[in-house]
Amino acid sequence: MSGLRIINPGARSTVQDSGRRGYRRHGLSAGGALDIHSFSWANKLLDNPANTACVEILLGGFEAEAEADIVVGVAGAATSVRVNGSPRDGWQTVQLAKGDRLAVDPTRSGRITYLAAPGGFDTATWFGSRSVVVREKIEGIEAIRKGDILSPAHATARYQPRQVPERFRGRYSDRLTLRLVPAAQYSLFQRDDLLRLTTSTYRVSNQSDRMGFRLEGPALEQVPQGIISEGIAVGSVQVPGDGNPIVLLNDCQTIGGYPKPGTLGALDAGKLAQRLPGQELEFYFANVADIQNERVVFHRFFSETRWHTDGYSLSWR
Amino acid sequence: MKITAVSEDSVLVTFADAISDTLPRRIALLCNRIEADHNEWLVDLVPSYTTLLVIYDPVEIDFRRVEAYLERSVRMPRETDPHSTSSDLPDQTTHDIPVYYSPESGPDLEWIAREKNLSVDEVVSYHTGKTYTVYAIGFAPGFGFMGEVDPAIAAPRKDTPRSRVPAGSVGIANRQTAVYPKASPGGWQLIGRSPVTLFDPTNLSLLNVGDLVRFHPVSRERFLELGGEL
Structure with missing residues (x-):
């Protein structure tokens, strides 16, 4: 399988899904995407199920080369990324051709950017999850390093271009x-x-x-x-x-x-x-009931809405 | 018994206000019951000393229903509980853990002996003379907090933690004892080292909350034979 070859992981990049389930009684941390909002949108851009593994890029400085045609979903702190040096907007799908270089620059506002791939990145599963917890220093569970190749689970070379509607995008300079x-x-x-x-x-x-x-x-x-x-x-x-x-x-x-x-x-x-x-x-x-309600509506939104063919709007099923 | 929502996706069951040796067994029993129900909504269980944190998927169930479910599970009469044994509480797993006690493997062994006016052998026999209960797993994967050690050898944590405690190190902190599953920073007073693997990614934690643990002394040769490293 070919995918993204990492040229520079930046300050810290790891693969994260929704985290581990059922292992905390053994002293293992939950792990998982820190910001479920932008994580969920990165996956939604490619119609991935909720618990799909993304690359979580902290602060930026990330650079990778596409080893084949591949589409990625970008959401989070990076309002733009660069493909072979040319800026492309964030919060949308980014089409890469074989040999293209994708760069996520250090962010001025916001900390975390998620990159999604069709079907997710097919990395090793530990404790029922692809989430990486570096702190535990378990051999084989490591942050992304230079030279790593991250392959998408599905060999979808092209995908309908999509943009997250403006009103749903995170704004991280707000108080x-x-x-x-x-x-x-x-x-x-x-x-x-x-x-x-x-x-x-x-x-x-x-x-x-x-x-x-x-x-x-x-x-x-x-x-x-x-x-x-x-x-x-x-x-x-x-x-x-x-x-x-x-x-x-x-x-x-x-x-x-x-x-x-x-x-x-x-x-x-x-x-x-x-x-x-x-x-x-x-x-x-x-009130716990209010916060719980909002969380449930949030998850239902991602599982029960569909993109329109314009690639820019969604409606409930 | 108190059942409280502590976040949008977790509920804390508090069994008592103070630590006791019988609580971990009761908490483990509730864990077993909850797991036996194969609840779709269950995400995680974190038993510890006097509490059980139940983490759930709020899309599947709301907090009132989780609280009601836990109320029922806690109060379930034992005779209708398929996991109950003839005795009041389930059988407990007992682990027998070999330890090479020596100044070489336990750099604080002589210090504790001096502080407590004991010989090194007496410290060892106090430590091996009791059966301990696993109260909680935490700090690191497979790290079991056990108690209670005899007050005669209870020793406070070090003022300045060591930056590296070797894997297998057996330590004392106040009236608790533990084995470090892998090398890490740590502040417990070290009295020996065990060759036993306390955590590996396949078998997970050797110890579980509610288990019993006994330590027995082994020679340097036996320790090395069993795979221990100095």
């Missing part, structure tokens, strides 16, 4: 408001600290990766003591003794003993994951 479901230790936090958390502006710090995002801003002052370690939901906001909140993301540990006032939903966690250091955000508490 962010994130909704928290009250978590198990909500009531252990002092009221003043919960007010501080929801009335202050926090900034994304430099210490932000696939495990979690550390935030800068007013520290909470009377953090409850450590708790008995318990399972961690992805999106949990944990507050260690120094009072600075950390939002835990897909590659976080499976259990932990820091108290957690609330949890972000997957869509909000994805919006956060797209933010660069210094970007500002705020929290407020919301």
Whole structure:
């Protein structure tokens, strides 16, 4: 099989699908695409099912050569990519001919760009998933390296050109408001600290990766003591003794003993994951039913809409 | 018993406020029951000390139904439970783990002996003298938190964690003990090393929450024979 030959993986690129299912009790992280919104759109451009493996490119600097004619779906931080040096818009299908060079440049706004291929990239499956968790250092589960060849599962050389409608595209320079479901230790936090958390502006710090995002801003002052370690939901906001909140993301540990006032939903966690250091955000508490509803509608949209022949609009079945 | 939604796709079952040796078995039993139902909506189960985090697919089921399902599963009478044995709780797997205890393989062994006014042999016999319960798996794949060690050898974590703890290292942190499945940074006080594989991608974690573990001392030669590395 031939596909994309990696010339430069950039700051960090990995293959990600929706993550592992059923392995956290063995201490294995969930993994999976950090931003399910742009991940789902990259796949939708090629009519891939929801759990299809994409390349997740952090920050850019990615370059690859097509070893055969291949179409890719591009969604996320890169508002444009280059093919043999010429710019093409992001959030659409990009047709590559054999020998073409695709480059995803460092992004000015947004952190993550997804590349989808017809049927997904056919990489090794570990723990029921193609998601790569580099942190666990398991032999064979590695980030994308120079010289790797990523082959699409389907040999679809050409595809109908498609663009994600403008109103559905992510906008990552907007100020962010994130909704928290009250978590198990909500009531252990002092009221003043919960007010501080929801009335202050926090900034994304430099210490932000696939495990979690550390935030800068007013520290909470009377953090409850450590708790008995318990399972961690992805999106949990944990507050260690120094009072600075950390939002835990897909590659976080499976259990932990820091108290957690609330949890972000997957869509909000994805919006956060797209933010660069210094970007500002705020929290407020919301109802789990509302957030769950929105998430269900989100997934149904991708499974139950179809593209029109114009390649630019969709309708529900 | 408390059942709370902690996110849009997970529910936390809290069994008690304090750690006890019987809880992990009860939590493991609930895990088994949930898995035996082959629920389409189930994504993951994370048992730990006093809790079980149940992660589900919100497209398949909503949080109220998951909570109601868990309420029923927790309260299911044992006689109607096909996974129940004649005793009150299911059989437990017991692991017998060989350990080469020595200053060479456990760089904190002599320190603990000094701190606790014990001989090295006494530290070893305290550590091998008890059967431990696996409370949780975490920190790294296959890393089992076990307890409780005798207070006579309980020792706090190191102030500065080591940047590299070799695979198989057996450590103590307060009243817990564990074996590092692979080389990693770590802050536990190291008393020996085991040749046993605690995690591999095919067989996954050797230890499961609710299992029992005993350690027994082996010589340097036996340790090396069993595949241990120094």
